[in-house]
Amino acid sequence: MTIANIGVLTPRKQEILDAAKKLFSSKGYVAASMRDLAKALHIKPASLYSHYPSKDEMLWEIAIRCAKEFHEYVLPLAKEEASVVERLDRMLRAHLHMIIKNQDASAIFFDEWKHLEEPRKSEFGKQRDIYEQAFIDVINEGKAEGIFRDINARFTMFTLLSAINWVHKWYRPEGKMSLQEIEEEFSKILIGGLRVGR
Amino acid sequence: MTIANIGVLTPRKQEILDAAKKLFSSKGYVAASMRDLAKALHIKPASLYSHYPSKDEMLWEIAIRCAKEFHEYVLPLAKEEASVVERLDRMLRAHLHMIIKNQDASAIFFDEWKHLEEPRKSEFGKQRDIYEQAFIDVINEGKAEGIFRDINARFTMFTLLSAINWVHKWYRPEGKMSLQEIEEEFSKILIGGLRVGR
DNA sequence: TAAATTGCCTAACGATCGTTAGCTATAAGA
DNA sequence: TCTTATAGCTAACGATCGTTAGGCAATTTA
Structure with missing residues (x-):
């Protein structure tokens, strides 16, 4: 199963997945029971099994779709025609956007996937590696061009x-900082710290 | 209960707490059962209750002691006689040290405390606030002196x-980067990005 | 119109969970 | 020597967990 060939779901299956995504991200996969999920959907727990064969299968469907969202939104930016700094900046902003606009997906993508059972956990790990590698590649480009300091690219990624991921743990839309402010500050601190010649 | 008046434990109580800390940090509090813990200690599950009245009580004892470790190791550095940049640098390095040298404590301090039941959860939150405020204060000092850019201090903290906390999710002692290398890179990227005048 | 699919139900199974009741043995302090 | 604290045990309770078996009604497809 790669991200490319993720199929479309029945409307009802999608509804159930949405409810599960919300529940898993707020309570955590382990703490959220199938009975909780059924209650949220106003159906009986056993009815869930008409749609998905197991809780793990549901987590997998959610996780791989979250991964797909991040991939499709962020990764194309790595290959746009722009300077290295500009591209990395765009990628980080897009990553931040995803986190703030789609907080449920973030929680799954960063935290809950670890509860997947093998071999799905490893399979998910591969998708994360692909995502992270795209950032590493751009950072290495910047190093090669002498724009970024000589730094471990993986560590930098x-x-x-x-730094950005943590946002989904404290950011609330009604808070004091706007998305734009957060973007600017990150850009200054993180990209600023990367550049040589101070 | 404040951090100052945390008492000393019976040797056996300490042993049990150590085993629990290790287990909770590796498997997660929810997934780690009292039966798992008993097995690790080669005793029967019920015997645990001769020492602690509940699982939540154990998590609390672990969490508040982890908080104490971080507080005592890091916070005094905020008031040393040195420049703002130097003090923030020392605090961040100390924070990093704690995370790397004491990975169990880090997992509890960052992740597992959220499973505490009220009112302990709120009480723990207060201790975290104190810890974070110490960083905010130093950053504000730097702003007042014009050394750091005009930035939201809380956001910056x-x-x-x-950025540093995430280390405990990927750092392994046998890995490629030494602690000193990690320290230097963080110092460059993070403190570097904070300073004005580029 | 017959067949197949979708969606949900009741009832319950077996496993695992945190915890309790009540007991025994050992060692240290009065 | 008596008392208290420490440290463990067996057995089990009630709750909750993911899941299954088997059935029923409505809708869609052939």
């Missing part, structure tokens, strides 16, 4: 994404 | 700590 972790640092950048980690 | 989150960014800095988030």
Whole structure:
């Protein structure tokens, strides 16, 4: 199963998946029971099994679709015609956008996927690797051009994404900072810190 | 219960707490059962209740002690006699040290505390606030002195700590980067990005 | 119109969970 | 020597978990 050939779901299947996504991201996969999910959908727990054969299968369907969203929204930016700095900046902003606009997906993409059972967990890991590698590649480009300091690209990728990922743990839309402000600050601190020549 | 008056434990109580800390941090509090813990200690599950009245009580004892470790190791650095940049740098390095040297404590301090039941959860939150505020204060000092850019101090604290906190999810002692290398890179990227005048 | 699919139901199984009741043995302190 | 604290045990309770078996009604497809 690759991201490319993820099929379309029955409307009802989609509804159930949406409810599960919301529940898993708010309570955590382990703490959220099938009975909780059934209650949210106003059906009986056993009815869920008419649509999905197991809880793990549901988590998988959710996780792989979250991965797809991140991939499709962020990765094309790596190959646009623009400078390295500009492309990395765009990628980080897009990544931030995804996190803020789609907080449920973020929680799954960053935290809950670890509860997948094998071999799905490994399969998901491969998709994460692809995503992270795209950032590493751009950072390495910047190093080769002498624009970024001589730095471990993988380490840098972790640092950048980690700083941004945490946002979904504290950001609330009604809070004091607007999305645009957050974008600008990240761009200054993170990209700023990367550049040589200070 | 404040951090100051945390008492000393019976040797056996300490052993059990250590095993629980290890288990909770590796499997997660929810997934780690009292039966798992008993097995790790080679005793029967019911015997645990001779020492602690509940699982939540154990998590609390672990969490508040982890908080204490972070507080005592990092916070005094905020008031040393040194420049703002130097003090923030030392605090971040100390924070990183704690995470790498004490990965179990990190997992509890960052992730597992959220499973505490009220009112302990709120009480723990207060301790986290104190810890975070110390970083905010130093950043504000730097702003007042014109050394750091005009930035939301709370946001910056989150960014800095988030980037570092993630380390405990990927760092392995046998990996390629040494602690010193990690320290230097963080210092360059994070502190570097904060400073004005580029 | 007959057949197949979709969606949900009741009832329950077996497993696992945190926890309790009540007991015994050992060691240290009064 | 008596008391108290420490440290463990067996057995089991009630709750909750993911899941299954088997059936019923409505809708869609052939």
